[in-house]
Every structure is written in structure tokens, then in C-alpha cells.
Amino acid sequence: MEEQAQLITKIKHYLTTHGLVERLQLAVPVTVRFLAQGEYNQNFLIGTGSHQYVFRLNYGSQINAKNQIRYEYNALKWLERSGCTPRVCYVDDRKQDFNQGLLIMEFLHGRPLDYRTDMLTAAQIFGQIHQLPVDAAAEGTLIAEKDNILRARVAECQQLLQPVWGSKYVPDHAQHVLERALDTCRQNVDQEAFFKDQQLWRVNNTEVNSHNFIIGKQGWLIDWEKPVISHPVQDISQFLASTTTLWRTDIRLTQETKRAFIDKYLAITGFNRRDFLTALRIYHPYLMLRALSWSAMALDEYGSGEKALQNQEIYHKVQQYMQADFIDQAIKEQVLDEK
Structure with a gap:
């Protein structure tokens, strides 16, 4: 939990110093909380109300991509035309502020798919x-x-x-x-x-x-x-x-x-x-x-x-x-x- 708290503080600092608070129209003080963790990513929810986004940190590639986060970003940009995928807003693959590549995409409100009804x-x-x-x-x-x-x-x-x-x-x-x-x-x-x-x-x-x-x-x-x-x-x-x-x-x-x-x-x-x-x-x-x-x-x-x-x-x-x-x-x- 302490490590997660430190990471949240680091994300807040990153958003502020890179002009993303203004760019994404985030309310101040910026809200960041842990959202979900998979096998290769950690996801945090940033913002409140109508301006909420997913801040995604990548820890590896299942497909041996040389630049995993850029690969994912490019795919999402192409897929936006379907109307069925999240819109991606930002990518940083330099690994200077974080050891991981990161991207920011819109947060979609809803629930997981239910096989019985969906x-x-x-x-x-x-x-x-x-x-x-x-x-x-x-x-x-x-x-x-x-x-x-x-x-x-x-x-x-x-x-x-x-x-x-x-x-x-x-x-x-x-x-x-x-x-x-x-x-x-x-x-x-x-x-x-x-x-x-x-x-x-x-x-x-x-x-x-x-x-x-x-x-x-x-x-x-x-x-x-x-x-x-x-x-x-x-x-x-x-x-x-x-x-x-x-x-x-x-x-x-x-x-x-x-x-x-x-x-x-x-x-x-x-x-x-x-x-x-x-x-x-x-x-x-x-x-x-x-x-x-x-x-x-x-x-x-x-x-x-x-x-x-x-x-x-x-x-x-x-x-x-x-x-x-x-x-x-x-x-x-x-x-x-x-x-």
C-alpha cells in the first residue's frame, strides 16, 4: 500500500509538471486512485466528474513488442473509428519520469460483460x-x-x-x-x-x-x-x-x-x-x-x-x-x- 501511495503521488506530480491538468481539464487538486491491475499493466483513475481518465503504466509485452505502450496507443487511435473502443489522449514512451511506458485514455462508465444478458x-x-x-x-x-x-x-x-x-x-x-x-x-x-x-x-x-x-x-x-x-x-x-x-x-x-x-x-x-x-x-x-x-x-x-x-x-x-x-x-x- 505504501508503494502504491508513492506511485499515486508521483502520478499527480507528473500530471502537473507536464501540463496535463490543463490539457485534460482536470479539477484541482487532482484526484488519483488505483483502479485495476493485470498481468502487464497497472491502471489508475485520474480526475472526477465528466473529466475522468485512465492512467496506464505498462510493465511488459506479451507480443515481444519493442515499444509496447506505443503499439497499444497506435492501435487505439486506429480503432477509434469503430465507436466501440476507448479514445486515447496521450502517450509517453520515453521512460524518463517512470520506468514504464504510459498512456492516458478516457474512462468509460459501466460494468463488465455479463454472459447471461449481454x-x-x-x-x-x-x-x-x-x-x-x-x-x-x-x-x-x-x-x-x-x-x-x-x-x-x-x-x-x-x-x-x-x-x-x-x-x-x-x-x-x-x-x-x-x-x-x-x-x-x-x-x-x-x-x-x-x-x-x-x-x-x-x-x-x-x-x-x-x-x-x-x-x-x-x-x-x-x-x-x-x-x-x-x-x-x-x-x-x-x-x-x-x-x-x-x-x-x-x-x-x-x-x-x-x-x-x-x-x-x-x-x-x-x-x-x-x-x-x-x-x-x-x-x-x-x-x-x-x-x-x-x-x-x-x-x-x-x-x-x-x-x-x-x-x-x-x-x-x-x-x-x-x-x-x-x-x-x-x-x-x-x-x-x-x-
Whole structure:
């Protein structure tokens, strides 16, 4: 708590000395309070009333970006046209006042997505974002997975799992399951040709759990740490996966709920239904392997004490995901039973 209080004092000083109090029309004295912490970021709420913003400090990159905070800032600027993402106001990647890169974006009032009531709102959000055709600005800014959507997952999982093999913190059974699944996915990467033939490339968030949505006067998708240009099935597969819905809740989506979501999403985007469902069937095993590989890596990091930012809720969740009964079922999951 003392360290957090010192950081809040430092943020207030930064806002004052860099002219941001005036620029953002913040009330004086400036109000700063802790908002939330993830695996790679700390977020603080600055301001009051109608002039409230998120002050975000970055502690690492999940995508090995050379300049993570600038990557996120550029993505948010491009995505503003969707009307479903936060407007970003400021970025500082010099790391002079703080050891971390930082950005400031608007604070959106609302609550996390509720899978029981907000699935069609989520379909609307995804639809509006995935309607946006990739242009030269996005191409020049974001990582693209046009030629390697499956190979990228395999490579990512291989990297995530490197510290997991032989780890005393990850159960042996989970390691064996992941090893077999990785081998299966590696053998089937030629299915990638299907995605190249479709040429359906969009900006994907790639972290679409319920708490990365804000539901208020409308719906927004936030937390754009690691967007990529890829087939839109990447976001939809992850959104519907059990590892995602169970991340912050105890909900597994029914087939009926999933179909209603897909129906609305496809109505908004106009994507071909048969092709999209084929893409979903091909991609989902890779998504599940990635989700479980990350969980195994995180469990090893927590167990070894290597995590810079500790989140006990996440620690307990990845422990659950590595249990035999869970991982055996998850690794075989088919996201939708519709052909």
C-alpha cells in the first residue's frame, strides 16, 4: 500500500509538471486512485466528474513488442473509428519520469460483460470492429498473421511452454496433455491454406474475456495490449471458449447461446456463414492450446516467484486450469456443434 501511495503521488506530480491538468481539464487538486491491475499493466483513475481518465503504466509485452505502450496507443487511435473502443489522449514512451511506458485514455462508465444478458451486445461490438477493413495505416502499425495464423499459435505455444517442460509447479499430467496437443496442432498447420484463400483480414483484440468489455450507455471493448491483423475467427473463437468464459465467472455458454451470438455477428459483418464456421472449427484447437499453454506458463511463473505483478485471482484460476479433469475436457473442446 505504501508503494502504491508513492506511485499515486508521483502520478499527480507528473500530471502537473507536464501540463496535463490543463490539457485534460482536470479539477484541482487532482484526484488519483488505483483502479485495476493485470498481468502487464497497472491502471489508475485520474480526475472526477465528466473529466475522468485512465492512467496506464505498462510493465511488459506479451507480443515481444519493442515499444509496447506505443503499439497499444497506435492501435487505439486506429480503432477509434469503430465507436466501440476507448479514445486515447496521450502517450509517453520515453521512460524518463517512470520506468514504464504510459498512456492516458478516457474512462468509460459501466460494468463488465455479463454472459447471461449481454451476448448480443458483444456481437454488436465485435461486428462493428470487425466490419472495419484493414488499411495501410493498420498494416504499417500492427503485427499481421495473414500467412501464419496457425503457425503463429504453434510458435507462440512453443515459447510459452519452454519453461513448463519439467516444471515442478505444473502437474505432470498437464504437461503430457499439452505436449500431445502441441504435436497434433503442429502436424495440422497446413489447414492454414483455408484462411489464406478467404482473404478475410481484420484487427483482432486477442484478449476478449468478460472484464475487457464495458457495458454502459453502450458497449465497448477495452484493453488493446496485443491486437493483431488476422482472421476475425481469432477473437470469436476465444470469446466463446470455456477458458475465457470461466476466467472471471463460473459460466459455460450453451450451444443455443453461442448460435444466437454467431447469428447476430454474421448479420452485422455479412461474412459467409459456412466459411466462418469452418474457420472456427479449424482454429479452435489452436486457441485452446494457446490458452492452456499460457496458463501453464503463468502457473510456473507464480510458483517460481518470477512474476513482477502478482494477482492471486489469476494464480488460483491457472491452478484450476491445470487440474486433470479440467485440462482433459478443455483440450478436446469443440466451440460450436453446428456444421
